Amino acid sequence: MAGGLAALLDDVAALAKLAAASVDDVGAAAGRAGTKAAGVVVDDAAVTPRYVQGFDPSRELNVIRRIAVGSLRNKLLFILPAAMLLSQFLPWLLTPILMVGGTYLCFEGAEKLWEKLGHGHHDETKPVAADDSDTDHEATMVAGAIRTDFILSAEIMVIALNEVTDEPFVSRALILALVAVGITALVYGAVGLIVKMDDIGLHLAKRSSAVAQRVGRGLVIAMPVFLNVLATVGVVAMLWVGGHILLVGVDDLGWHALYDLVHHAEEDIKHAVSTGGAALAWLLNTAVSALIGLVVGAIVATIWIQVQKRRGAAAH
Secondary structure (H helix, E strand, O other), rough: OOHHHHHHHHHHHHHHHHHHHHHHHHHHHHHHHHHOOOOOOOOHHHHHHHHOOOOOOHHHHHHHHHHHHHHHHHHHHHHHHHHHHHHOOOOOHHHHHHHHHHHHHHHHHHHHHHHOOOOOOHHHOOOOOOOOOOOOHHHHHHHHHHHHHHHHHHHHHHHHHHOOOOOOOOHHHHHHHHHHHHHHHHHHHHHHHHHHHHHHHHHOOOOOOOHHHHHHHHHHHHHHHHHHHHHHHHHHHHHHHHHHHHHHHHHHOOOOOHHHHHHHHHHHHHHHHOOHHHHHHHHHHHHHHHHHHHHHHHHHHHHHHHHHHHHHHHHO
16 A cells, blocks of 8 residues: 555656656747747837827826737737647748748838938827827727737747747647747836836935935936937847848748858858857848848838838829
8 A cells, every 4th residue: 555655656756747847848948939039029129118108107007008918918819829720730831921020020120220310200109199188099009009019929929939840739839828928028017117217217316315316317317318229229120030030031941042151151250260259150140130131121111112102192
């Protein structure tokens, strides 16, 4: 009897270890998959603060919370099931879909760069101020943010899925769910902190401590600069990520020349530079990817602008 109980306990312990190992594997895979989508995450965090402009500070966190809930709903209820069905029955479509998303990122990056140069603006992500009691305006802004987030979230989830296509079905689903929850918490937690940082600065500036006052004034002065830098990083991230998706995608589809050229150049740098060669090789890949993203994005943006002009002319 005692021997049987001991054997049962050994089996339970073995199963517990196996389950723990599986959880660790899923967590590690989710971490790797989420890291691959880092560029899109940066853009998501850079875009969202624009949607709370014009609202009373007391309502900013509520707006962000509503956008975060909508983002999580996008990922878990719509994108995740579609991605799982795709990976199970039409896995060959992953690369073309990734490339379509990459092209969109290139377009968005080129368009925003065009805006920064003073040649236009993108109305969807630049809300105008409204009366604080205008709940319709708030609902409109939240809906617009969730629509934009859907595209970015889809790209994040497909990038993550592409990293774990060899995992079993259940593991893939768990990994994507972890990525969805983790990235949503990361992005909107960071956004909430960013948009409230100037309020924190104002609060510190009113403290009696001279150090707290200096820190508070520094935060108030620094936040506009930080938001501009974040927006610029978001643009670069879109061009880099989109270009890299296209670079790898054309290689996966059978056209190897460009990818091989970049890869061989990376290897040459690693062998030629003993210290820091890997970092320089990565910078080369990043620069080439960003350049590809800029060229492709500029072409698509030019076509889009011409289409819009012709539509406008036809309307008149």
